[in-house]
Amino acid sequence: MIKHTIKKLPKNSYEIIVDISADEIEKEYQKAFAKLQKELVVEGFRPGKAPKKIAEKHIAKEKIFQELINTLIPRLYQEIINKEGLKPIISPKINLIKAKENEPWQLSIKIAEKPTISLGDYKKAIKEFKTSSKKAKIWVPGQKEEKPDLEKDNSQLLNGILTKLLKTVKCEIADMIIEAELEQRLAKLLDEIQKIGLTVDAYLKSKNLTLDQLKNLYKKEIEDTYKLEFILSEIADQEKIEVKKEEIEKLFEHIKDEKERQQARNNSYFYALILRKQKTLDFLTSL
Numbered sequence: 001m002i003k004h005t006i007k008k009l010p011k012n013s014y015e016i017i018v019d020i021s022a023d024e025i026e027k028e029y030q031k032a033f034a035k036l037q038k039e040l041v042v043e044g045f046r047p048g049k050a051p052k053k054i055a056e057k058h059i060a061k062e063k064i065f066q067e068l069i070n071t072l073i074p075r076l077y078q079e080i081i082n083k084e085g086l087k088p089i090i091s092p093k094i095n096l097i098k099a100k101e102n103e104p105w106q107l108s109i110k111i112a113e114k115p116t117i118s119l120g121d122y123k124k125a126i127k128e129f130k131t132s133s134k135k136a137k138i139w140v141p142g143q144k145e146e147k148p149d150l151e152k153d154n155s156q157l158l159n160g161i162l163t164k165l166l167k168t169v170k171c172e173i174a175d176m177i178i179e180a181e182l183e184q185r186l187a188k189l190l191d192e193i194q195k196i197g198l199t200v201d202a203y204l205k206s207k208n209l210t211l212d213q214l215k216n217l218y219k220k221e222i223e224d225t226y227k228l229e230f231i232l233s234e235i236a237d238q239e240k241i242e243v244k245k246e247e248i249e250k251l252f253e254h255i256k257d258e259k260e261r262q263q264a265r266n267n268s269y270f271y272a273l274i275l276r277k278q279k280t281l282d283f284l285t286s287l
Contacts, residue, residue, distance in 0.1 A: 004080055012116055013174040016080055016109040017097075025068075025105055032067040033059065061101075069096075077109055087113050090177055112174035117234045125168040126161055126287050133160060154285070161284050165231055166224060173226045181222045182215065236280045243275045251275065 088111040
């Protein structure tokens with residue numbers, strides 16, 4: 001028998017507790033053993049044809065349980081997600097709470113869904129920001145007039161708009177999303193540090209940071225990045241911002257190399273997302 005319960009956690013995340021009876025584990029154990037038995041090569045027997053008693057001596061229990069876990073848990077996870085109508089946006093965090101031989105098993109599956117977004121009156125906030133920015137740039141007599149730098153001004157305007165969105169729009173990112181991204185960034189940083197022959201302590205000292213300070217900086221950056229992605233996507237949905245097929249084709253026309261152009265076409269969805277994001281940014285700057 002297999003049963004599960006779901007607990008709602010903050011920030012659109014959930015914990016699923018799955019209880020699996022000892023009888024069910026035994027059935028899955030036998031399935032895992034049978035699969036490994038078919039792959040077993042024993043001298044004196046054709047591949048996969050060694051009798052069960054012989055196979056039991058050559059296949060370690062640890063290997064059988066690992067095969068059991070690798071097949072049972074993903075299957076249960078998918079069945080529960082489908083049944084409950086959940087829509088995780090990252091890989092689940094799975095923990096075996098109890099997993100002893102000849103006893104019932106219990107596991108925890110934590111998932112995170114897309115955050116709930118409340119845009120509020122973001123248009124008003126952006127318009128007010130743009131008005132205040134224009135006032136700050138008004139030239140007054142006696143002030144040295146600087147040559148306009150449109151690229152710099154546009155970049156500052158866009159950064160200001162995005163900062164205003166982060167302050168105005170309500171969007172909470174699940175902790176497990178941030179933690180998962182943080183682990184990847186720290187692992188990548190460690191790899192880069194080792195390649196140049198530094199220790200972590202030496203690197204942190206060169207940046208005048210502690211490990212906790214570095215983690216907090218990364219967390220803030222990760223959180224803001226995810227928030228902006230979801231916020232921009234929500235605005236695009238609300239404003240019905242779409243990318244037409246001819247717009248993507250026009251983009252591909254600028255790729256001269258035929259092989260690269262075909263690769264780009266194979267990733268049309270990715271390019272459509274980029275174009276939609278850019279159109280959303282253009283919409284915001286035009287408010």
